[in-house]
Amino acid sequence: MAKTNKFFDEDEEDGNMGHNSGDVGGIAGKRLLSIIERIERLEEEKKGLSDDIKDIYTEAKGTGFDAKTIKRIIKDRKKDKEKLEEEESLYELYKSALGML
Amino acid sequence: MAKTNKFFDEDEEDGNMGHNSGDVGGIAGKRLLSIIERIERLEEEKKGLSDDIKDIYTEAKGTGFDAKTIKRIIKDRKKDKEKLEEEESLYELYKSALGML
């Protein structure tokens, strides 16, 4: 097997376990489950926020605004912010190159 | 103008205003700005969560787990069990028809 993986590639201390049983269902399984559940929790929160945003657009449309144009404005504002950050990072880079950090 | 819009399509009460003054810069502008800022706030929170998720994957990789497989598992868990089996059986059927078994 080329790829390392959590279950089989580490040295096995326990010589008594059956072939390839490893940590299956054991500690690594618990860690894996923990990772998965943390991610799932965060994704649910993300989904909640997406729904909130969608609600705002729906409401805005209901009062006569055009959602597509609003999205475009938001994109513009984002771009402006990024441009400023880009300038900042270039500034930091130059300072770094000059040993001013 | 085909599309309704917040600024020009409503009945105008004030016959004295100069050309195109309407609500521009006034109440509708304030409402629009409020909408935009609420959305931007929520999108920032979403971005934060996305970053958190990315961190977890990074950490998981660092301890020997395979991110791609984890994503696949999470996808499975989201999917209705019946639908999943249906997809699998169709997949096997096609492979069988192609002599890929």
Add this chain to the structure above:
Amino acid sequence: MAKTNKFFDEDEEDGNMGHNSGDVGGIAGKRLLSIIERIERLEEEKKGLSDDIKDIYTEAKGTGFDAKTIKRIIKDRKKDKEKLEEEESLYELYKSALGML
């Protein structure tokens, strides 16, 4: 099974075949294979074109041009062709209401 599929959902004329054997390995399999091979052929051609494009970028870089900037130019030229004036005017209107001009 909810989804229609080429092999099992059509009325079976041949009452002698085993349950669910259908066209597996037979005519539908041939049609499926044909579909797949046609798609694969086209995807190979696409890959060839992608490689050609990549070669041009490599050559351009070799003679002192900046690939990233060229890509940006090409994107701009594409966008120019797509621009819709109606959206443009509404966009300007909203920006005006926000004092973004």
Add this chain to the structure above:
Amino acid sequence: MAKTNKFFDEDEEDGNMGHNSGDVGGIAGKRLLSIIERIERLEEEKKGLSDDIKDIYTEAKGTGFDAKTIKRIIKDRKKDKEKLEEEESLYELYKSALGML
């Protein structure tokens, strides 16, 4: 200027030209345009092929095949057999560790 560029960074043979006149509008401009147009031509061809592929999927759906499954099959056929089995076994392992079998 950090990045090389076709117009200003080369040694100037012609000492009489004004500051920064370089090849702008001259030979390098022609070469750049040629590069861009060659790329655009190839990208159009790519787009044509993409459309052809889309047509085949549409047709396949029209005769009862499932596009999603076909895509999965094509993906499989592209993938190295050994790598595919490796992925599958890791996937099964993770499911086993999670008690999803």
Add this chain to the structure above:
DNA sequence: CCCGGCGTTAATGCAC
């Protein structure tokens, strides 16, 4: 030579 970031492209979900 590996890795993380980025740009492109495919897949999903949503609105009409």
Add this chain to the structure above:
DNA sequence: GTGCATTAACGCCGGG
């Protein structure tokens, strides 16, 4: 159900 907007996956690229 179809087209579109968002989101996720893939592959390339430059830097460490």
